[in-house]
Amino acid sequence: MFDTMTLTKIAGAFCMALLVLVLGGWIADKIYSPAHHGEDHGIAWIEIDAGPVEGAAIQEEPAIEELLLLADLSKGQKTFKKCGACHKLKTGANGVGPHLYGVVGRAVGSIADFSYSGSLVAVAKIWSPENLNGFLKKPSKYAPGTKMSFNGISKPQDRANLIAYLTTISE
Numbered sequence: 563m564f565d566t567m568t569l570t571k572i573a574g575a576f577c578m579a580l581l582v583l584v585l586g587g588w589i590a591d592k593i594y595s596p597a598h599h600g601e602d603h604g605i606a607w608i609e610i611d612a613g614p615v616e617g618a619a620i621q622e623e624p625a626i627e628e629l630l631l632l633a634d635l636s637k638g639q640k641t642f643k644k645c646g647a648c649h650k651l652k653t654g655a656n657g658v659g660p661h662l663y664g665v666v667g668r669a670v671g672s673i674a675d676f677s678y679s680g681s682l683v684a685v686a687k688i689w690s691p692e693n694l695n696g697f698l699k700k701p702s703k704y705a706p707g708t709k710m711s712f713n714g715i716s717k718p719q720d721r722a723n724l725i726a727y728l729t730t731i732s733e
């Protein structure tokens with residue numbers, strides 16, 4: 563059996579241990595508590611995580627509708643020179659590529675006497691400004707396997723100018 567002295571010692575040691583635990587927890591809390599560190603850094607982390615990494619990969623561009631509002635038709639006409647080697651704007655005048663008369667809003671791959679690759683109809687139905695914008699940015703990426711060997715127009719406003727100009731080539 564324990565005598566009183568031993569019991570007191572055990573109880574004392576137990577209390578000490580408890581105190582160390584409680585104090586330790588409190589100190590740890592003070593050091594790592596969100597109020598002192600988490601808040602400032604937390605926001606910074608969210609920005610770093612969601613912002614630059616994905617943003618850089620996607621490379622947001624203004625919507626084509628907005629760019630069309632700012633479009634410059636005469637600049638678009640100049641840009642069409644890049645297409646002129648393969649495309650004519652007169653009905654029936656196919657060249658290396660199909661004629662582009664009324665192409666904005668026209669059904670994709672719809673010129674009967676032109677032999678298409680089949681890659682365009684696989685990815686789009688109508689040449690809406692959005693679809694043309696995507697195609698003309700990088701044809702080979704938008705419609706893999708396309709016969710149109712054209713690198714693309716990288717500047718969004720240049721594409722919008724061209725699409726606005728093509729819109730005027732119709733009835």
Ligand code: HEC
Nearest residue numbers: 644645648658659660670671672678679708709710711712
């Ligand atoms: C080197 C020749 C070449 C150049 C340059 C070229 N294209 Fe094409 N284009 C083609 C060919 C070939 C096709 C048919 C593609 C297929 O069937 O895959 C085509 C198809 C298209 C179509 C689809 C038409 C339809 O009836 O579905 C559009 C729209 C188009 N081109 C627009 C343009 C524009 C705008 C430019 C200038 C920025 C341009 N192309 C430059 C050769 C060219």
